[in-house]
Amino acid sequence: MTHVETGITAELVRDLLHSQHPDLADRPVRLGARGWDNQLWRLGDDLAVRLPWATQAADLLLRKEHAWLPSLAPHLPLPVPVPQRLGEPSERFPRPWIVTTWVPGAPADRAPATRAAEAAEALAAFLTALHRPAPDDAPSGGHGRGGPLADRAEQFAELLASATETGLIPDPDAVRSVWDDAAAAPDWAGPALWLHGDLHPGNILTADGTFCGVIDFGDLCAGDPACDLAAPWILLPDDAGDLFHHAYQPAADAATLRRARGWAVLRALGGILIGEAGLRGRPGGKPTWGPPAHAALRRLVATARR
Structure with missing residues (x-):
């Protein structure tokens, strides 16, 4: 991780707004969350400021969201953070940043x-609406997202080896069987569809037991909906x-x-390794990522044994 040398504070956020978007600068500013790539600062009740603070790739990702998400958001049945303003790098803060709408809810x-x-119906409705043919100039997925699953074989082997060596999974052979069957499936032959690309429990919000935002x-990116x-x-659950597969169209x-x-096996193994003592990612890990990842792997293996 490469964190910005300038500490991100409420004062900094106000200074950036005063400099580039002064009409928003008088709104109350308070910390919302520190995510994997970005920090999120609440801006009043209905907006948020996202500033990259870790990976350098976050700069391009913010610009991509600003370019594409406003045209997609009106067609999606769940609220999403719609970019409203773009902040350019400056002497005060050397990276781009954006102002988006605020989406209430708790991370899953x-x-x-x-x-x-x-929850199944809400998720199916969201992906049904999102998975539409993308234009030719739509972005391609990072880390192979949306591409052929078989291209991720090396990553799978590394994840499985790490999880096995650290004793985090009880039956690596069963996990490998699920992967082998998936990797042997025919490639996607349809049009490249719009994809979220990173649907894990930290990126979907809940309220009253169901999903309320993404x-x-x-x-x-665009590619294989798998x-x-x-x-x-x-x-x-x-x-x-x-229920999901019946509703998804x-x-x-x-x-x-x-x-x-x-893809679910990859995400589950990654979640387990990130959740357990930060074996992948920031020191200390993300403990809340472990339980849903373990549950997912258990479901995948159980389904394969039917």
Whole structure:
């Protein structure tokens, strides 16, 4: 991680607004969250300022969101953080930043969905609306998102080896069987569809037991929908997957569902390693990522044994 040398404070946020968007500078500013790539500062009741503070790639991701998300957001059935203003690098802060709408709710890693039917329908409606053919100049996915699953074989092997060596998974052979079946599925032959690209419990919000918003579109890209269709295994309660697949339209074919299981294995292994003592990512890890990742892996292995 490469953190900015300038400490991000409420005073800094106000100074940046005064300099580039003075009409917003008198609003109250308070810390909202420190995410993987960005810090989020509340700006009044309905806006937020996102400033990159870690990976250098975050700069391009913010610009991508600013370019594409405003045109996609009106067609999505769940609230998303719609970019309103772009802040350019300056002497005061050497990286771009954006002002977006604020989406209320609790991250699903801290407040999991409990109302299975409502959550499955909400997730299916969101992905049905998002998964539309993307234009030719749509961004490609980072780290292979949206591309052929088989291209991620090396990453799978590394994740599985790390999880096995540290004793974090009970049956690595069963996990490998799920992956092998998924990687052997035919590639996506349809048009490149819009994808969120990073649907994990930290990027979807809940209220009253169901999903109420989706955040962090930094990995927005076009490609194989199987990348996003891993989400039911990662996000939904037990026995809600069939409800999702019945509601998602058009229904995914068998090969896409097989690839989706492979993407879910990757995301579950990554979540376990990040959640357990920060074996991947920041020191200390993200403990709330571990439980949903373990639950997802358990569901994937159990389904394969039917």
